[in-house]
Amino acid sequence: MDKIKQNQFNSWFWDICLFIILFFVMMYSLYYVQNIPNVILEQGLAHRIFYFHVPVAWVALYGPLFACITSIAYLISRKNIFDLYSYSLNIISLVFSFGVLFSGPIWALSAWGVPWDWTDARLQSFFILFLSLIGYFIFRSLVTSFQKKMLLSAYLTLLCGINSVLTWGAIRWVDNPGNHPSSVLGKGGMDADMKFGFYFSVFAFHLLFLALLRLTIRYVSLINEMNRLKQNLE
Amino acid sequence: MILSLLKKELLLIGRGLHGILSMFVLSFTLLFLFHFSFEKDSSLTILPLIGIKWSILFITSYVLIGQSTWEERESGAGLIVQLSIPNWMIFLVKSIVVWFFLIFVLGLVCLGMNLMFSNFSTIGLFNHIIFLIPGSLSLSFLGVSLGSIAASTRMKEVILPLLLIPFSIPIFLFGLKSEFRYIGDAMSLNQSLILMIFFCFFYGGLGALFQELQSENVDG
Numbered sequence: 001m002d003k004i005k006q007n008q009f010n011s012w013f014w015d016i017c018l019f020i021i022l023f024f025v026m027m028y029s030l031y032y033v034q035n036i037p038n039v040i041l042e043q044g045l046a047h048r049i050f051y052f053h054v055p056v057a058w059v060a061l062y063g064p065l066f067a068c069i070t071s072i073a074y075l076i077s078r079k080n081i082f083d084l085y086s087y088s089l090n091i092i093s094l095v096f097s098f099g100v101l102f103s104g105p106i107w108a109l110s111a112w113g114v115p116w117d118w119t120d121a122r123l124q125s126f127f128i129l130f131l132s133l134i135g136y137f138i139f140r141s142l143v144t145s146f147q148k149k150m151l152l153s154a155y156l157t158l159l160c161g162i163n164s165v166l167t168w169g170a171i172r173w174v175d176n177p178g179n180h181p182s183s184v185l186g187k188g189g190m191d192a193d194m195k196f197g198f199y200f201s202v203f204a205f206h207l208l209f210l211a212l213l214r215l216t217i218r219y220v221s222l223i224n225e226m227n228r229l230k231q232n233l234e
Numbered sequence: 235m236i237l238s239l240l241k242k243e244l245l246l247i248g249r250g251l252h253g254i255l256s257m258f259v260l261s262f263t264l265l266f267l268f269h270f271s272f273e274k275d276s277s278l279t280i281l282p283l284i285g286i287k288w289s290i291l292f293i294t295s296y297v298l299i300g301q302s303t304w305e306e307r308e309s310g311a312g313l314i315v316q317l318s319i320p321n322w323m324i325f326l327v328k329s330i331v332v333w334f335f336l337i338f339v340l341g342l343v344c345l346g347m348n349l350m351f352s353n354f355s356t357i358g359l360f361n362h363i364i365f366l367i368p369g370s371l372s373l374s375f376l377g378v379s380l381g382s383i384a385a386s387t388r389m390k391e392v393i394l395p396l397l398l399i400p401f402s403i404p405i406f407l408f409g410l411k412s413e414f415r416y417i418g419d420a421m422s423l424n425q426s427l428i429l430m431i432f433f434c435f436f437y438g439g440l441g442a443l444f445q446e447l448q449s450e451n452v453d454g
Contacts, residue, residue, distance in 0.1 A: 075447060124407060131400035139397060142387040152383050155444045159376075159401045162436070166404045 015214060022207045029204040033197040046110030051197055053103040055205035057126070060100050061164050063093030063209070064129070068161030071154035083150040084224070086157050088216040090136060092209060093160075097130040121170040129163045136160055235319060236327060242315065243331035246305045247298070254335075257297045261290050261343050269350045277352045281414060287362070288410045290343050291336065291370055296398055298332050298339075299377035300391050307385055321449040322442035325378060329438070333374040340366055357417060364423070365416070368430035369409035372437050376402055379441035382448070405433055 033051035067089035074082035104123065105115035117123060136156045143149040190198065247254065268286055272278050278286075306312040306328075315324055344362055347354045377398055384394040412426035 121407065121411065125404065128400055128403045128407075131403075135396055135400045139383070139387065139393065142389055142393060144388060145386075148386055151448060152386060155379075155383065155440075155447075156397075156401075158440060163401070163404055166408065170407075 015211075018207070018211050018214070022204075022211050025200075025204045025207055029197075029201050033201055037194040037197045038191065044110055046107060049103050049107045051201040053100065053107055054198065055202040056096050056099040056103065058202060059205050059209045060093055060096035060126075060129075061168055063089050063096060064133070064157070064160045064164035067093065067157045068164075071157040071161075074150065074154050080150065083153065084217060084220055086154065087140075088213060088220050090133060090157060090160065091216050091220075092212050093164075094130070094133040094137070095212070096209070097126065097133060100126055101130055122167070125163070125167040125170040129160070129167050132156075132160045132163045236323070239315065239319065239324065239327040240331065242311060243302070243328050246309065246311060247302055247331065247335060254301075257294050257301075257339060258342070260297065261294055261339060262346060264290055264293070265343065265346050265350055273351055280353050280356050280417065283347065283351050283354050284362075284413050284417075285410060287340075287343065287347065287366070288369070288406055288413075291340055291366065291373070292402070292406050294339050295332075295336055295370070295373045295377055295402070296395055298335055299374070299381050299398070300394050302328065302332060302378075303381035303385060303394065304391050307390065316449065321445035325382075325442050325445040326438070329371075329374040329378045329441070332378060333371050336370045336374060337367065340370065361413075361416065364427065365409050365413045365430055368427070368434050369405055372405045372430070372433040373402055375434065375437040375441045376405065379437070379444055382445065405437075408433070 029051075033048060037048075039045060039047060067086045070082045070085040070089065073079075074086060104126075108117065109115045136153065139156060140149060140153050143152060264286070268278070272282075312324070340363075344354075344359070380397045380401065381391070381394060384391055384397055387393050409430060412422075412430060415422045416426060
């Protein structure tokens, strides 16, 4: 019993530490990117959404890949904990994908004059990734057997992971006539303050991802436990 | 054994003759729509024609896979053969039969497009089919594996388009873009073709592996 209490204390202790660090990092990141780097004149102030949009897109692309890894672990070991991780990662990925699809059109409107460019492969592929994740959740809710749900979800997570890789490759592997810029990693033209602001935002959003993931895992395991108790009562 | 499986799959698809006929009607209706909407006033260029061709592949693959999955479930054929034949083999044979029918329909669609659209023949037949072959094979592998997943839900085949659309659009987009690119730059053939062939092996391998895992789960 003491060991359980000790584990609970450790878990809460790390959560509190993480949230305190996240709070200060996020506040500083928001302050820095709104005030320090120069504004790109052609795009006006709206270009500052770049410091939100790109880090969120990075996390939205990592999420399905991490979920893919945990799904492979589930398929190999058949341990429920990996399905829990995979499901939680997909929830976070969906939230971040929505963030990308929400912030993208705002930036696009100021930069290109249109909120959505139908010729752009990156935009379409991101939208498809978002749809795949929605498909995953709808499907998951339609399978009644718990074991089957975990197995089939693992397969769909692998497909979401592939969609994520293809989204990453959409501006690299095919000719893209759209407006979307190429990878920021391939550009050496960012000013030092822009570069610092950008990478600091990336760090802040990764911390947010980690914090949300810990909360989601806890929430999903509570829901699972509740369902299990309900089934036992019935 | 493989021949028996092939025969079973052909019989299952052939059983619903109305399904195959509706697939032809659907494909040619789409062609007629595009012909009377656009081609009558001004000839469509080759790029939109390639888009139409890939869209028809996309739609007919749903019809074929949905029909085959439904027939298999209704007749109970899938459950019977699973008792004595490995799941991966059933999956591969089913996918290849679906692919064969898709290629057949696409051949007829290409013929129809050649008659209805004056610019369709500006590029050779080789250009028209080189990316369609691996593209349709990937769609078959993916569709058949998703069909078996859809059968596990309480909505059965109704859920199939919801699964197929988001997961198969990447194949559609990359296939389409590869063909566009090849028309502009013949040197890009190898790179694009390798990507499309990779899709075939990937979806085929993953689908077969998944079928085996699913059968282990059922047995266990």
